[in-house]
Amino acid sequence: MSLLKDSLSSIPTCYATVSVGTPKHNLEDKLKAIATAGFQGIELGFLDLLSFASKNLGREMGPQEFDVLCKAGLEVKRMCKELGLKIVMLQPFANFEGWKPQSEERKEAFKLAKGWIRIMEAVGTDMLQVGSTDSPIPTARDVAVSDLKELADLLAPHNFRLAYENWCWSTHAPDWKDVWDIVKKVDRPNVGLCLDTFQTAGGEWADPTTRSGLLEHESRADLKKKFHESLKSLAATIPAEKIYILQISDAYKPKKPLDPSPDESGLRPRGRWSSSLRPVPFDGGYLPVIDVVKAVLETGFRGWFSMEVFDGGPDGQDQGWKDMPAYTKKAMKSHERLLQEVKT
Template sequence: MTVSKSSLSSIPTCYATVSIGTPNTPLDQKLKAIAEAGFQGVELGFPDLLSFASKNYDKDVDAQDFDNLCDAGRKVGIMCEEVGLKIVMLQPFSNFEGWPEGSEGREDAFRRAKGWIRIMQAVGTDMLQVGSTDSSHAVSSLSHLASDLQQLCDLLAPHKFRLAYENWCWATHAPDWKDVWAIVQEVDRDNIGLCLDTFQTAGGEWADPTTASGLIEREGGKVAQEIQFQSSLKALGNTVPKEKIYILQISDAYKPPSPLDAEADEQGLRPRGRWSSCLRPVPFDGGYLPVVEVAKAVLETGFRGWFSMEVFDGGPDGQDQEWKDMGAYAKKAMRSHERLLEEAAD
């Protein structure tokens, strides 16, 4: 499909609140910086809601204190309205699907799901992002994963809420877009679609933070790797219906200063998960992933929905967590968004 420049002019712009400042940064300051940079919406990060609630009530609000979180969420909804921002999505809901029947983990997952639905009602959003599970306890069968997500879709449906399912490239059972797309098809519900991500796609299928080159090193070398990656992008552009893509998250990645350990860390986080947490700048700012190619593949489906900046930028060494000027950074992100559309057009 042709990606004409004119067709990209109305793409709505979004910014993840967890991608600017820190969880301790006052949320109103984050929203002000995002709005003044020209973004139209936000992904509301749960850590930001939790921090806001704790400050609002002058106590540590528990992640499952849904009464206080909903009350705080209503205030956040008003704050967003005041600066002209739509809350596009609540994120990130993790480790939901795949728990064994009768397990404590499964009970907790559904308890959290019902609480997050209440929060969605409170803040005024209709979309929940679910990341593909990275729990080692998850059951791997496609039918089991799909059954859990069917039940979540059915909990969301009476409220006319949607589930945006994202492949996390360090996930245990669905690290690639093809994996989550297969699960979404198996779920077969009208209110489930994909949350695609330039980092998760390129960082999982093209790059590897554990190698000296920063690339996946396959038999046949770079040529074979590039052929396989381009084949995957072509399949994405040709097979996923545009209406089944709910949002595209945007970020690049720095090549790690030295290869990351291939083993999971003490918390069980795999190398791509550690890479994701602090080495993800906006595109065209020191990263090395083929972000434009991924965005173009998504656009070739006909998708013209939300483009959302979701970055975790600790600088090239991953250690710079100090935020000197959120306003300037948000404006840089907007310039990156504009350039990305310019380069993705035919």
């Protein structure tokens, strides 16, 4: 498919609230910075909603105080409407699928899901992002499929959708092929994919634990060939209508290789890399972002392009100090350049 300029001009632009400043920053200031930069929508980060509700009440809110969170969500909806921003998605719903039947963890996951559905109703979004679990407990694929079917059926009466994302440090679905296989087996009309340039290239091309920053179990030429074969398969395999959103970020190569072992919280190196070393494209990163975006566009997808970055600078220590309006404007320039670069 030729990626002509006129076919790209209508792509809507989105920005994740968690990707500017920190949850401690004022959410209204974040929204104003996003809107002023020209973005049309947001991914609403749950931690930002929690922080907003806490500040409004003058006390630390709990993540399951859903009555209060829904009231706060109505105010966020109002602010977004005034700024001309659509709330595209609530994110990130993590470690949902794969728990043992009848376990307390599974009951808690579904309790949270029902609460998040209430929040979605309050803020006026129809999409919930679910990240592929990174629990150390082994997750059988058929169990994950069953859980996601049940969640999809909870969402369906509200006309809500589930956007399933591969997290490249996931224990059971780190690649796009994994989540696509799961989505096909879930086989619900309201379940699709949240694809992500970092998650795709960061898992199949790069490795933050090596000196080169790349996977090193094969030659550079073989790595390049294998990666581009994967992208070719993505372009030929996934129907455009099953891609709900494309999240975009690059990654800095760590200044020194990350420890390959999980940290004290159990987070694997790619998860640690993800949390603070993800700039906008063309700003010091090294992932083949353009190649991933081209592959997604070649499916025919022309939906939301969303900047989801976690930019702590090349050393990972500077997150949160940025001039938010300046950073969101830089992100929009990155988006505009990306559309220029992907044209063929």
